[in-house]
Amino acid sequence: MDRHDIALIGFGGVNRAFAQIVHDRGERLADELGFALRIVAITDLRLGSVMQSDGIDLAAVFAMQADDTFAGWRGGAAVPQNDYVIRHTTADIVVEATFTNPLDGEPGISHVRTALESGKSVVTTNKGPVALASGELNRIAATHGVFFAYEGSVMSGTPVLRFAAETLKGLRVTEVQGILNGTSNYVLGRMENGLSLDAAVAEAQQLGYAEADPTADIGGSDVQLKVVILANEILGADITPADVTCEGIVGVTPEDIARAAAEGARWKLIGSARRDETGAVVASVRPVALAATHPLAGVSGATNAVSFDTDLLGTVTVSGPGAGRVETAYALLSDIIAIDAAQHAPIEVGS
Amino acid sequence: MDRHDIALIGFGGVNRAFAQIVHDRGERLADELGFALRIVAITDLRLGSVMQSDGIDLAAVFAMQADDTFAGWRGGAAVPQNDYVIRHTTADIVVEATFTNPLDGEPGISHVRTALESGKSVVTTNKGPVALASGELNRIAATHGVFFAYEGSVMSGTPVLRFAAETLKGLRVTEVQGILNGTSNYVLGRMENGLSLDAAVAEAQQLGYAEADPTADIGGSDVQLKVVILANEILGADITPADVTCEGIVGVTPEDIARAAAEGARWKLIGSARRDETGAVVASVRPVALAATHPLAGVSGATNAVSFDTDLLGTVTVSGPGAGRVETAYALLSDIIAIDAAQHAPIEVGS
Numbered sequence: 226m227d228r229h230d231i232a233l234i235g236f237g238g239v240n241r242a243f244a245q246i247v248h249d250r251g252e253r254l255a256d257e258l259g260f261a262l263r264i265v266a267i268t269d270l271r272l273g274s275v276m277q278s279d280g281i282d283l284a285a286v287f288a289m290q291a292d293d294t295f296a297g298w299r300g301g302a303a304v305p306q307n308d309y310v311i312r313h314t315t316a317d318i319v320v321e322a323t324f325t326n327p328l329d330g331e332p333g334i335s336h337v338r339t340a341l342e343s344g345k346s347v348v349t350t351n352k353g354p355v356a357l358a359s360g361e362l363n364r365i366a367a368t369h370g371v372f373f374a375y376e377g378s379v380m381s382g383t384p385v386l387r388f389a390a391e392t393l394k395g396l397r398v399t400e401v402q403g404i405l406n407g408t409s410n411y412v413l414g415r416m417e418n419g420l421s422l423d424a425a426v427a428e429a430q431q432l433g434y435a436e437a438d439p440t441a442d443i444g445g446s447d448v449q450l451k452v453v454i455l456a457n458e459i460l461g462a463d464i465t466p467a468d469v470t471c472e473g474i475v476g477v478t479p480e481d482i483a484r485a486a487a488e489g490a491r492w493k494l495i496g497s498a499r500r501d502e503t504g505a506v507v508a509s510v511r512p513v514a515l516a517a518t519h520p521l522a523g524v525s526g527a528t529n530a531v532s533f534d535t536d537l538l539g540t541v542t543v544s545g546p547g548a549g550r551v552e553t554a555y556a557l558l559s560d561i562i563a564i565d566a567a568q569h570a571p572i573e574v575g576s
Numbered sequence: 577m578d579r580h581d582i583a584l585i586g587f588g589g590v591n592r593a594f595a596q597i598v599h600d601r602g603e604r605l606a607d608e609l610g611f612a613l614r615i616v617a618i619t620d621l622r623l624g625s626v627m628q629s630d631g632i633d634l635a636a637v638f639a640m641q642a643d644d645t646f647a648g649w650r651g652g653a654a655v656p657q658n659d660y661v662i663r664h665t666t667a668d669i670v671v672e673a674t675f676t677n678p679l680d681g682e683p684g685i686s687h688v689r690t691a692l693e694s695g696k697s698v699v700t701t702n703k704g705p706v707a708l709a710s711g712e713l714n715r716i717a718a719t720h721g722v723f724f725a726y727e728g729s730v731m732s733g734t735p736v737l738r739f740a741a742e743t744l745k746g747l748r749v750t751e752v753q754g755i756l757n758g759t760s761n762y763v764l765g766r767m768e769n770g771l772s773l774d775a776a777v778a779e780a781q782q783l784g785y786a787e788a789d790p791t792a793d794i795g796g797s798d799v800q801l802k803v804v805i806l807a808n809e810i811l812g813a814d815i816t817p818a819d820v821t822c823e824g825i826v827g828v829t830p831e832d833i834a835r836a837a838a839e840g841a842r843w844k845l846i847g848s849a850r851r852d853e854t855g856a857v858v859a860s861v862r863p864v865a866l867a868a869t870h871p872l873a874g875v876s877g878a879t880n881a882v883s884f885d886t887d888l889l890g891t892v893t894v895s896g897p898g899a900g901r902v903e904t905a906y907a908l909l910s911d912i913i914a915i916d917a918a919q920h921a922p923i924e925v926g927s
Contacts, residue, residue: 246888254746382889384743391742392735394913395605396906520895523874537597537906538733538896544871545892555747555888562745570921 227260229561230278232316232345234307234336235323236269239350242554243320248283254558260565266314267295268305270324275301278315307332311339318564320557321349327441327450330357341365341373348560350377350553356450356466359457372564377556379405379451380529383545387563389459393533393541400499400534401459405451407527407547408435408442409474409494413512414525416482417491422475434527434548445473445510448496452508455531456498462506469498469508477512485514491522499534578611580912581629583667583696585658585687586674587620590701593905594671599634605909611916617665618646619656621675626652629666658683662690669915671908672700678792678801681708692716692724699911701728701904707801707817710808723915728907730756730802731880734896738914740810744884744892751850751885752810756802758878758898759786759793760825760845764863765876767833768842773826785878785899796824796861799847803859806882807849813857820849820859828863836865842873850885 231247233240246254247262255261264281268274275281275295295301311319319340325333330353337354340347342365349355354362355378366373379385380403389398404410408429415425426443429435441447449471456462456469474494485492493515498508515522520542524530529547534540546552582598584591597605598613606612615632619625626632626646646652662670670691676684681704688705691698693716700706705713706729717724730736731754740749755761759780766776777794780786792798800822807813807820825845836843844866849859866873871893875881880898885891897903 258746383892384739387743388735388739388894392738392910395609395909517874518876520879523868523876525869525874528871537909538903539900541734541894541896543739543892543894546890549890552889558746558888559743 226255227565228263229260229318229565230263230265230316231561232266232268232310232314232319233264234268234311234319234321236267236272237322237324238550239553239557240267240320240322242550243557244283244286246551246554246558248287258562258565262561265316266310268307268310270305273301273303274306274310275299276310276314307336308339311336311345312343314345316345318346318348318561321347321351321354322557323351325351325353327353327446330354334358334362337362337373338365341369341371344369344371346372346374346564348374348557348564350375350381350556352378352447352450352454356453359454360463372567374560374563375454376560376563377553379454380531380545380547381549381553382555382559383529383543383547383552384559385455385531385543386458387559388543389533393535393538396535396537398459398533398535400497401455401531402495402497402521403451403455403531404493404521404524404529405448405496405531405547406442406445406494407529408439409445409448410524410529411527412443413474413477413482413492413494416477416479417486419479421479422477443473443475445471445494448494448510452496452498452510455496456506456508459533460498460500460506462498462508464506464508468506469510471509472511474512481514489517490514491517493521493524495521577606578916579614580611580669580916581614581616581667582912583617583619583661583665583670584615585619585662585670585672587618587623588673588675589901590904590908591618591671591673593901594908595634595637597902597905597909599638609913609916613912616667617661619658619661621656624652624654625657625661626650627661627665658687659690662687662696663694665696667696669697669699669912672698672702672705673908674702676702676704678704678797681705685709685713688713688724689716692720692722695720695722697723697725697915699725699908699915701726701732701907703729703798703801703805707804710805711814723918725911725914726805727911727914728904730805731882731896731898732900732904733906733910734880734894734898734903735910736806736882736894737809738910739894740884744886744889747886747888749810749884749886751848752806752882753846753848753872754802754806754882755844755872755875755880756799756847756882756898757793757796757845758880759790760796760799761875761880762878763794764825764828764833764843764845767828767830768837770830772830773828794824794826796822796845799845799861803847803849803861806847807857807859810884811849811851811857813849813859815857815859819857820861822860823862825863832865839865840868841865842868844872844875846872
């Protein structure tokens with residue numbers, strides 16, 4: 226049976242959930258997918274690094290205690306050695322899931338570049354490297370005959386890039402618009418129930434939706450990066466975050482919410498990109514009061530959704546979770562499945 | 577360049593819209609898809625039949641007047657000759673779009689069977705043949721090394737079978753539930769605005785959503801066939817319409833609607849299929865009062881939607897048009913695109 230050997234760069238919640246899927250379901254997935262998965266390298270800021278070309282004992286990894294590191298393990302070290310591992314791992318696919326700065330995309334971009342240049346395919350859910358450098362990274366991948374896939378960079382495991390690429394073939398997509406930040410959507414929903422912005426944010430933090438610093442969520446910069454990805458991948462644009470006008474939900478008042486509700490409308494933080502009459506791409510993030518009949522108006526709680534306006538089919542919408550460790554880990558699995566399929570057939574992946 | 581030669585069986589609204597797409601966009605699509613489309617046969621109850629292996633002049637077809645037939649055309653006749661055309665056409669793909677009886681699936685089933693047995697792939701949006709005979713017809717297709725594809729049999733051009741097959745790989749789908757009849761959904765929405773069932777149905781008829789005889793729409797039998805297709809395709813079941821308990825919206829009263837609205841809930845006609853604890857498939861069509869946070873509660877007007885409950889990703893939902901000539905014609909195009917891809921790679925289509 227075919228097999229993919231995997232290196233995990235970063236071992237936070239998402240890669241840990243991915244390893245758990247491989248551990249718990251690897252055999253069933255192999256039966257179903259026609260290939261096995263084996264983890265041959267792990268690096269982590271806290272745990273250090275380990276490379277074992279015959280496969281790492283995941284049960285032993287999950288059993289590690291708070292202060293344990295990979296020091297003393299065969300092929301192990303107390304420090305992460307990300308660059309060394311990416312270059313020298315026997316893995317054919319590198320999973321990049323480090324904490325990456327969304328402003329400069331590092332260290333994610335460097336990790337992805339190094340992996341691709343050393344002939345390994347890369348999957349990631351890090352939006353920074355995709356939003357800021359997908360053009361360069363895809364060219365490097367093509368040059369080296371490997372693949373770069375990043376379905377999870379927009380809505381975690383909910384298919385959006387692959388939805389467009391695989392199920393909307395032959396259509397011309399004229400506009401994409403989405404609810405792409407679960408925290409903002411949750412907060413706006415709670416404001417409809419009468420909470421203040423601050424109280425709703427505090428509640429979202431208690432529930433684990435919002436970060437300790439919710440600026441990127443409610444200020445719109447998280448959505449801004451996702452709009453760049455959607456515009457570049459789905460509309461064939463070549464834009465950067467600076468090309469996306471950005472306004473978060475901090476200016477939405479209880480009065481705005483009440484006025485909309487009286488008309489049956491709902492405020493949503495909408496990220497959108499469309500081609501205008503000249504063919505130029507216009508992209509923005511801003512709060513919009515949507516009529517109840519709008520396909521995104523009914524998207525509740527922390528759910529995310531993207532609507533595609535098309536020439537022959539009108540508007541189609543996909544919705545689902547936009548976050549969550551297991552849900553995001555599934556995005557990694559879905560990318561690996563796509564890479565395996567692409568290696569067996571002369572078709573493109575991830576675009 | 578590769579080319580697919582197409583025979584159109586039936587020339588009502590959907591196949592006419594498909595021919596229009598080929599006529600208007602064939603060159604652009606060929607650039608994009610890597611294959612050309614050519615119509616080489618048309619049969620129609622009213623127009624008769626024509627076979628021209630070098631391609632039919634579609635502009636001449638569109639210019640035909642009310643009483644014109646294909647009599648006198650090269651390869652033409654005043655009568656449809658469906659069976660003869662299906663057997664003898666030079667087409668490699670037959671598009672089946674006749675008026676087919678949903679109770680016995682005829683003449684669609686016979687048309688599909690004949691085409692597959694004569695070594696031609698078939699695409700259809702006729703739900704009867706798919707719901708009643710997909711097992712047999714898929715076996716015949718496999719035996720003859722051709723393809724049978726029917727994305728449009730559930731939600732016209734909105735991807736649902738291909739959504740599951742292409743974008744949910746590696747997931748276990750435990751339940752599918754959908755809003756699968758635009759007329760019923762429109763009627764329930766208008767009842768929320770205070771109309772009676774009869775008044776809302778009359779309005780739906782005026783708008784062209786509902787048939788002159790709306791029994792299949794509001795009685796649930798249209799959804800029943802679609803549930804059979806979803807259960808068999810997505811849950812791997814082998815059920816028939818008799819296995820799907822069926823209750824339409826005729827029993828939903830204004831009082832039911834008002835009571836639900838007071839609780840923030842909305843009545844929807846839900847077709848669903850799930851595997852129970854024993855692994856058996858339980859399938860039904862029935863009106864359900866959905867909480868406002870349910871992913872199908874916000875699906876408005878004549879829009880259709882299907883939610884998939886999965887093991888790793890939770891619930892994902894796709895929504896879009898469930899009818900319309902152009903939208904349904906796109907389903908045919910999407911099936912042809914999938915067949916072309918399948919012919920270039922050893923992967924399955926339509927399942």
